[in-house]
Amino acid sequence: MSITFILTIVSLIVGFVLGISLSLGRVYGNKTISFLCISYIELIRGTPLLVQLFIIYFGLPSIGIALSPLNSALLGLSLNSGAYQAEYLRGSIQAIPSGQMYAARTLGMTKLQSIKNVILPQALRISIPAWSNELIYLFKYTSIASIIQVSELTKQGQLIASRNFRYIEIFLIIALIYIVFTFIFTEVIDRITKKMSIPGIGIQEKVRPRLA
Amino acid sequence: MAMLEVKNIYKSYGSCEVLKGISFSMEKHETKVIIGTSGTGKSTLLKCINQLDPPDKGEVWLDGEEITNPLIDINKVRQKIGFVFQDFNLFNHLNALKNVSIGLEKVKKIDKEEARERAFKELERVGLEKQAYQYPAQLSGGQKQRVSIARALAMDPSIILFDEPTSALDPELIGDVLDVMKSLAGKVAMLVVTHEMGFARNVADEIIFMEGGIIVEKGPPKQMFTNPKMERTKQFLGKISTLYGKE
Numbered sequence: 503m504s505i506t507f508i509l510t511i512v513s514l515i516v517g518f519v520l521g522i523s524l525s526l527g528r529v530y531g532n533k534t535i536s537f538l539c540i541s542y543i544e545l546i547r548g549t550p551l552l553v554q555l556f557i558i559y560f561g562l563p564s565i566g567i568a569l570s571p572l573n574s575a576l577l578g579l580s581l582n583s584g585a586y587q588a589e590y591l592r593g594s595i596q597a598i599p600s601g602q603m604y605a606a607r608t609l610g611m612t613k614l615q616s617i618k619n620v621i622l623p624q625a626l627r628i629s630i631p632a633w634s635n636e637l638i639y640l641f642k643y644t645s646i647a648s649i650i651q652v653s654e655l656t657k658q659g660q661l662i663a664s665r666n667f668r669y670i671e672i673f674l675i676i677a678l679i680y681i682v683f684t685f686i687f688t689e690v691i692d693r694i695t696k697k698m699s700i701p702g703i704g705i706q707e708k709v710r711p712r713l714a
Numbered sequence: 715m716a717m718l719e720v721k722n723i724y725k726s727y728g729s730c731e732v733l734k735g736i737s738f739s740m741e742k743h744e745t746k747v748i749i750g751t752s753g754t755g756k757s758t759l760l761k762c763i764n765q766l767d768p769p770d771k772g773e774v775w776l777d778g779e780e781i782t783n784p785l786i787d788i789n790k791v792r793q794k795i796g797f798v799f800q801d802f803n804l805f806n807h808l809n810a811l812k813n814v815s816i817g818l819e820k821v822k823k824i825d826k827e828e829a830r831e832r833a834f835k836e837l838e839r840v841g842l843e844k845q846a847y848q849y850p851a852q853l854s855g856g857q858k859q860r861v862s863i864a865r866a867l868a869m870d871p872s873i874i875l876f877d878e879p880t881s882a883l884d885p886e887l888i889g890d891v892l893d894v895m896k897s898l899a900g901k902v903a904m905l906v907v908t909h910e911m912g913f914a915r916n917v918a919d920e921i922i923f924m925e926g927g928i929i930v931e932k933g934p935p936k937q938m939f940t941n942p943k944m945e946r947t948k949q950f951l952g953k954i955s956t957l958y959g960k961e
Contacts, residue, residue: 604766605799605804605805608764611821615821619816620805624805700849701850
């Protein structure tokens with residue numbers, strides 16, 4: 503269980519840092535940097551996560567880099583999430599009117615200061631709903647790590663079930679655990695979104711009919 | 715030497731030559747109004763002055779320094795050139811007060827509390843102290859524009875460039891913005907692109923009439939309105955007076 507959380511949180515955070523760098527490189531970098539960022543993003547998004555994990559876990563040892571199953575999974579999920587987060591953030595950056603950058607520059611801010619003080623605070627807020635998605639995806643994608651022998655939630659279910667053969671019960675419980683936490687994550691992020699919301703930026707009130 | 719010197723500026727976008735040799739100068743605390751039909755390069759000229767969109771040819775000098783020189787620290791120069799946009803461009807994630815203080819804090823590196831006080835004073839100056847903690851989305855167009863004037867003023871600029879500051883406003887809100895601008899006349903240099911002929915006539919020290927990327931004629935408002943030298947100026951002012959009413 504804790505392995506599942508470690509995988510989710512670490513890859514979300516590393517992916518976040520990677521995502522910010524990639525999106526800024528893609529939008530504001532010169533031709534070479536932008537091209538490199540796009541290539542990375544397309545490479546990752548164009549290949550299955552499972553194949554990426556196999557390359558890291560089974561492929562890298564042949565060039566002398568042998569990582570433990572957990573480290574392979576952490577690396578794979580982080581690199582993968584970084585590419586997706588970069589694209590969410592790029593969308594948000596490009597949604598910000600160009601006048602915001604102009605206004606920052608006319609005050610005498612450098613490009614970097616403008617990005618830090620004006621563009622990112624707005625872009626990050628717009629990205630929060632997409633991130634809620636990424637968190638939930640990641641949380642569930644960690645189950646793929648079971649294939650390279652990381653003993654996270656799904657793998658442990660497999661181990662237990664292979665001992666007592668109660669596949670239905672065990673995996674229904676596993677599924678329940680995933681759904682409960684997914685629900686909690688969604689609620690938490692909803693609260694954060696509301697707390698961070700500023701009139702005029704992003705999605706204001708979530709229109710969601712409440713039942714009963 | 716004049717405070718601002720614009721010397722023979724040329725600017726093209728692709729094959730379209732927008733500015734074809736613009737020259738003029740401004741003294742300290744002077745107010746000049748640029749008029750002319752849309753698409754004659756008035757806004758482009760403003761962006762060429764603060765190097766937001768540097769000219770292809772020609773020079774701009776401010777306070778005895780050539781700011782078209784690529785080696786100059788343009789971010790330092792821009793602190794001295796305020797800019798007020800047609801569509802305000804307030805920072806949407808910051809309240810009115812923060813919009814005004816952010817330049818002081820991040821660019822001038824002034825202490826947070828001091829920047830806040832200064833920003834509050836500037837908001838008072840434009841009559842918006844009550845709106846200090848409201849976000850741009852909660853302000854009317856006229857209020858937004860006054861915040862953006864306060865934002866420019868806070869940096870203690872030598873000159874403020876106004877790019878059609880009232881064109882995006884409801885007619886009843888224009889007056890508030892023009893009043894603020896009038897109150898600044900003689901205190902800070904203003905270069906104003908506008909269609910507000912009343913403002914041009916009453917506040918400007920000089921009117922510059924531009925068309926087709928050149929300055930057709932310039933002169934004091936009285937002369938321009940009553941006795942323009944060029945036939946084209948007469949036509950334009952005649953047309954605009956019937957449109958906006960004589961004052």
